[in-house]
Amino acid sequence: MFSNYLQNGIEAAKRVWSRIPNSDDSELDGAPLLSTTNANGVESLDYEVIENYAYREEQANRGKLYVGYHVAVKWFFALLIGICTGLAAVFINIVVENFAGWKFELTFNLIQKSYFAGIVLYVLINLALVFSSVYIVTQFAPAAAGSGIPEIKGYLNGIDIHGTLLFRTLIGKIFGSIGSVGGGLALGKEGPLVHTGACIASLLGQGGSTKYHLSSRWPQVFKSDRDRRDLVTCGCAAGVAAAFRAPVGGVLFALEEVTSWWRSQLMWRVFFTSAIVAVVVRTAMGWCKSGNCGHFGSGGFIIWDISGAQDDYSFRELLPMAVIGVIGGLLGALFNQLTLYVTYWRRNYLHKKGTRVKIIEACLISVITSVISFGLPLLRKCSPCPEADLDSGIECPRPPGMYGNYVNFYCGKDKEYNDLATLFFNTQDDAIRNLFSAKTVHEFSAQSLLTFLVMFYALAVITFGSAVPAGQFVPGIMIGSTYGRLVGMFVVNFYRKLNIEEGTYALLGAASFLGGSMRMTVSLCVIMVEITNNLKLLPLIMLVLLISKAVGDAFNEGLYEEQARLRGIPLLESRPKYEMRKMTAKEACGNQKVVSLPRIVKVADVVSILQSNKHNGFPVIDHTRNGETLVIGLVLRSHLLVLLQSKVDFEHIPFLNDSTGGSRQMRHNFNEFVKPVSSKGISIEDIHLTSDDLEMYIDLASFLNPSPYLVPEDMSLAKVYNLFRQLGLRHVFVVPRASQVIGLITRKDLLIEDNEDSSNVELRSTGVRFRRRNNRMFNRNADVERPLLNGLLS
Numbered sequence: 001m002f003s004n005y006l007q008n009g010i011e012a013a014k015r016v017w018s019r020i021p022n023s024d025d026s027e028l029d030g031a032p033l034l035s036t037t038n039a040n041g042v043e044s045l046d047y048e049v050i051e052n053y054a055y056r057e058e059q060a061n062r063g064k065l066y067v068g069y070h071v072a073v074k075w076f077f078a079l080l081i082g083i084c085t086g087l088a089a090v091f092i093n094i095v096v097e098n099f100a101g102w103k104f105e106l107t108f109n110l111i112q113k114s115y116f117a118g119i120v121l122y123v124l125i126n127l128a129l130v131f132s133s134v135y136i137v138t139q140f141a142p143a144a145a146g147s148g149i150p151e152i153k154g155y156l157n158g159i160d161i162h163g164t165l166l167f168r169t170l171i172g173k174i175f176g177s178i179g180s181v182g183g184g185l186a187l188g189k190e191g192p193l194v195h196t197g198a199c200i201a202s203l204l205g206q207g208g209s210t211k212y213h214l215s216s217r218w219p220q221v222f223k224s225d226r227d228r229r230d231l232v233t234c235g236c237a238a239g240v241a242a243a244f245r246a247p248v249g250g251v252l253f254a255l256e257e258v259t260s261w262w263r264s265q266l267m268w269r270v271f272f273t274s275a276i277v278a279v280v281v282r283t284a285m286g287w288c289k290s291g292n293c294g295h296f297g298s299g300g301f302i303i304w305d306i307s308g309a310q311d312d313y314s315f316r317e318l319l320p321m322a323v324i325g326v327i328g329g330l331l332g333a334l335f336n337q338l339t340l341y342v343t344y345w346r347r348n349y350l351h352k353k354g355t356r357v358k359i360i361e362a363c364l365i366s367v368i369t370s371v372i373s374f375g376l377p378l379l380r381k382c383s384p385c386p387e388a389d390l391d392s393g394i395e396c397p398r399p400p401g402m403y404g405n406y407v408n409f410y411c412g413k414d415k416e417y418n419d420l421a422t423l424f425f426n427t428q429d430d431a432i433r434n435l436f437s438a439k440t441v442h443e444f445s446a447q448s449l450l451t452f453l454v455m456f457y458a459l460a461v462i463t464f465g466s467a468v469p470a471g472q473f474v475p476g477i478m479i480g481s482t483y484g485r486l487v488g489m490f491v492v493n494f495y496r497k498l499n500i501e502e503g504t505y506a507l508l509g510a511a512s513f514l515g516g517s518m519r520m521t522v523s524l525c526v527i528m529v530e531i532t533n534n535l536k537l538l539p540l541i542m543l544v545l546l547i548s549k550a551v552g553d554a555f556n557e558g559l560y561e562e563q564a565r566l567r568g569i570p571l572l573e574s575r576p577k578y579e580m581r582k583m584t585a586k587e588a589c590g591n592q593k594v595v596s597l598p599r600i601v602k603v604a605d606v607v608s609i610l611q612s613n614k615h616n617g618f619p620v621i622d623h624t625r626n627g628e629t630l631v632i633g634l635v636l637r638s639h640l641l642v643l644l645q646s647k648v649d650f651e652h653i654p655f656l657n658d659s660t661g662g663s664r665q666m667r668h669n670f671n672e673f674v675k676p677v678s679s680k681g682i683s684i685e686d687i688h689l690t691s692d693d694l695e696m697y698i699d700l701a702s703f704l705n706p707s708p709y710l711v712p713e714d715m716s717l718a719k720v721y722n723l724f725r726q727l728g729l730r731h732v733f734v735v736p737r738a739s740q741v742i743g744l745i746t747r748k749d750l751l752i753e754d755n756e757d758s759s760n761v762e763l764r765s766t767g768v769r770f771r772r773r774n775n776r777m778f779n780r781n782a783d784v785e786r787p788l789l790n791g792l793l794s
Contacts, residue, residue, distance in 0.1 A: 045225040047728030053702040082276025085197040089242030090284040099182035101295025123370040130366035133179025141172025148195025150564035170199035180468040186459035191471030194239035201235030234273040247274035249527035325544035329551025332516020343465040358467040377421035382411035435481040477510040484509015515548035519558035576721035586713040600654040604694040617731040633704035641682040650696040
């Protein structure tokens with residue numbers, strides 16, 4: 001009977017395998033990697049306000065009540081993002097911990113009878129979980145592969161990558177993370193949680209998913225990319241806060257690592273979102289401690305309380321701590337370079353062979369990881385338990401998979417434990433707790449720590465970049481805490497001090513590796529303090545982070561920057577290149593031909609221009625009565641497509657209205673020009689026009705942006721770079737030097753008083769306003785003041 005079940009299972013597996021397509025022609029690569037030469041999958045976002053007539057008409061109809069409602073909705077959405085992200089993180093951790101608990105419990109019970117049966121069961125459970133993860137990603141949500149942080153960083157930098165924030169990506173990220181982390185791979189769920197929070201924020205902002213009929217109209221108040229950017233920023237911070245129970249660290253992570261643009265109002269909402277996440281997570285954990293969540297108890301979320309560990313350090317310990325920083329910088333930079341090479345090989349050779357190869361690769365990595373984590377502890381002899389210390393509260397031995405130290409793994413005697421199994425045959429969260437633990441000076445041997453470091457480092461390198469959701473926070477902490485504990489063992493033996501804890505050096509090692517790989521400083525420092533509950537170690541963490549980042553920067557860029565570049569995401573870093581200081585805006589433009597449109601344009605000409613190039617913005621020109629050519633604004637490609645599709649603005653004969661387009665009735669509202677988040681929008685191929693339509697005309701005055709940003713042709717490219725990045729622009733006009741100046745605006749011209757009607761305030765010269773507001777003060781000195789003011793006006 002068993003053979004019949006086995007045969008049926010094999011036949012079912014063959015049928016499923018035969019249905020898997022062997023190519024991804026219509027989707028992103030499983031990494032998801034984009035070509036650096038083909039930018040069809042990448043498009044810039046319109047963070048600049050397009051002040052066309054439709055926008056101004058909508059702003060004019062808004063009252064104070066609507067403005068208050070809009071602000072209230074923003075805070076309400078910050079609340080929803082925090083609640084939903086916290087619940088998603090709780091769900092992921094509960095499922096992962098229960099899968100891991102059941103896996104280790106079954107395996108431990110079986111190896112008491114048969115070692116071979118135990119390893120087969122362990123490998124098969126991990127293989128099934130990893131297969132479910134890679135199948136979901138490759139068949140349902142290709143954009144859910146990887147950590148997602150480079151893609152989210154690109155989005156907040158102004159780059160829109162199709163598929164990054166879809167509903168199916170969210171589902172693939174959640175369930176894919178459960179399979180990959182529960183399957184014991186050398187990766188974490190923290191990066192995917194950041195991506196999960198960003199997806200939740202984006203979906204809430206657009207009212208859900210229209211494709212899966214899970215949408216509502218009332219939340220659709222965020223119609224611009226600027227508002228959606230703020231929501232995604234809140235989602236990123238919420239993801240970090242949920243992963244580490246570190247609300248302040250989440251805010252600083254969003255500020256330091258992923259955002260390119262920041263303001264104080266956004267910081268308040270981000271902080272509020274992170275606080276809500278912390279409340280939701282702690283409430284759920286309190287509920288789970290009573291036994292309502294199965295194997296999920298005090299573990300699961302990454303928080304290691306070492307407040308009772310080493311509370312003081314001497315000046316002589318600073319040297320080995322600095323050495324930890326150097327080691328972290330070197331190993332972090334090496335990790336970045338190795339993962340870059342492996343990911344490049346995957347992208348250009350392995351993953352081009354189709355979906356089945358991606359599934360086979362992930363399953364093969366799962367089998368190798370399972371065999372190593374199960375088999376290597378058998379090569380290590382068990383050690384006798386130390387003398388029982390009733391004050392420490394540590395029991396020796398503990399069964400594998402349970403929270404605590406001293407795991408009994410295939411030991412001949414009851415009072416023995418396997419130190420290598422304490423690290424390998426355990427969840428990563430519990431293994432880190434073991435490495436960080438205090439009052440366990442002789443728990444690990446140097447040979448076991450070195451073996452684990454080499455093997456886990458290699459597994460983390462080959463696992464990163466496979467077609468499963470993967471984060472690098474927890475693997476980085478594992479690697480760093482291992483060599484940190486090695487250094488701590490040396491310090492304990494060298495200085496012979498009783499108050500030195502190896503767990504303290506493990507914490508510093510974890511911080512150093514993350515700093516050397518990801519190059520984060522402030523946010524990482526706060527996160528490490530929040531998850532360890534030990535403020536006394538703050539100066540030491542700062543020291544190793546500064547050293548590791550400086551050493552790593554000498555070799556290559558951070559992990560996320562390297563991966564973003566490999567994926568073809570054109571990030572604008574915080575500082576321009578040095579060569580840009582010697583270049584001008586005109587030199588950057590080169591000899592490119594500017595494609596422009598006349599204000600009154602023929603429909604056939606618009607169609608021809610849109611078909612012949614892929615530009616997303618076009619200058620609009622007009623002619624004065626004297627025959628001079630004037631640039632009157634910028635019209636977006638997406639707006640032209642809306643006009644062509646609606647056809648309501650087509651006219652049989654060319655006509656002229658005023659330059660603002662306000663003399664004719666507006667036939668569109670602002671919502672029609674909003675780009676949908678969950679799709680690529682309209683393309684020129686989707687529009688069908690008759691021959692009569694092509695002979696008609698459109699007046700673009702009502703739909704263009706009359707105030708685009710301009711820079712003179714001799715401005716340095718470095719200044720253009722800073723302007724472009726800090727304002728989140730998509731287009732900048734390069735124009736010749738202006739022939740005249742019609743006014744000069746200073747700081748005081750921008751200070752509008754609260755009691756003035758903002759709709760009627762005009763920009764005045766500094767001198768005139770200054771004299772009007774302080775008329776009484778300067779009456780006696782009017783003869784002296786007026787010449788100074790006249791000089792400023794000139």
